[in-house]
Amino acid sequence: MKIQDMIDTLLKGSSPLGSFPLPELIGFAEKGGINGIAAAKENEKLQYLAILAGEPEGAIFIDEKGTLYGDKAVMLFTDNESFTLYDVNPDLVDAVVAGCRIFEKSHMKKRDSYELPEFGKKNAGLGVFTLTIRRENEPQNGVRVSLRKDGKVVGSDVTTGDGSVGFKLVHGKYDVIVQDRNQQLTTFHVQFEESSSQKVLQL
Secondary structure, X not given: OOHXXXXXXXXXXXXXXXXXXXXXXXXXXXXXXXXXXXXXXXXXXEEEEEEEOOEEEEEEEEEOOEEEEHHHHHOOOOOOOEEEEEEOOHHHHHHHHOOOEOOOOHHHHXXXXXXXXXXXXXXXOEEEEEEEEEEOOEEOOOOEEEEEEOOEEEEEEEOOOXXXXXXXXXXXXXXXXXXOOOOOEEEEEEEEEOOEOEEEEEO
C-alpha cells in the first residue's frame, strides 16, 4: 500500500480537529500536544504533515511532477495552504512518519518565530525579482522555484516557456530552491536589490 493510500484510509476513520494555516497549525498542535495528521489539497497538489506529541515529525508533498518526503517536502510548503488536522492514534502516526521523517526541524520552527517588518521603520524596498532557470544555457520550462527567507517559504511558482518566474519581494537575501523534472532539489543563495532585479541560475 502506498503511503498516500494509507494516510487516506487513516483520515477517513478520524475526527477533524479544525482547519488552520501552517503557522497556526504548528502552534495549535504544540500547545495541545496533538497526535494527528494534517492534510491540505489545492488543485493537483496534496500536502500532509504528521504530528506526534505536538511536534511535526513527517511531511509529504505531492503534485503533478511526483512525490517528495521529509525535509524535501517541507521546503516546498508555503504559509498559504489551509490544513485540516485529524486526530490519529500515535502508533499509526509513527508508522506514517517512518516513511517521511523530517530531520531538519528548523524548517518548521522558524515559521513560528518569523517576524514581520515593524511599522515606522525605514522602507526596505519592494520590487519584482525575476529568476531565469537554465541548464547548459537552455531555458527550463515547468520547473518549480521556491523562495525562502529566514527559514520561511515566501513564494513558490513554476517557470514559463522561457525558463523565467517572478516574485514580488522585499529587498534582501533569499534562498532559492529549484526542483527539476527529476525531483532533484538545488539551493542557491541570492541577493535581491534595486540594482539586480533579474538573475539567471544555471543548474
